Amino acid sequence: MWSIIIPIVTLIIGLVGGFFIGVFYLKRQMEKMQNNPEMLQKMAKQMGYNMNKQQMNKVQNMMKNQKWK
Template sequence: MTWLFIVLALIVGLAGGFFIGVFYLRKQMEKMQNDPEMIQKMAKQMGYNLNKQQMNKMQGMMKKQKFK
């Protein structure tokens, strides 16, 4: 009986963590749509330097996405 509760708690915890992570990621992406500095920071972390034209294209692509 104890094993059943352990396995059930593990499954519930993993599912809850997944949905909280997805919610957090969506909120971050929504913030990034309106803040070009966040996009620039993310690009630099990945090793890219975006010029103004690339930045505008990236913002346009993100605004077309539906995060809700």
């Protein structure tokens, strides 16, 4: 019986832990991006967008108004 319960419990703990680590990493990356316009430009190009300076300022202002914490 324990040979079934322990793997299931460790799987659940691993999934929950991985989720929270992923959220923490994503928040840190987003905080870095709002201060680094080159990183934002690179991300936009990877998604297929080519943003001009005005659009870039608008995105940065929107990100600064977000509450990441």
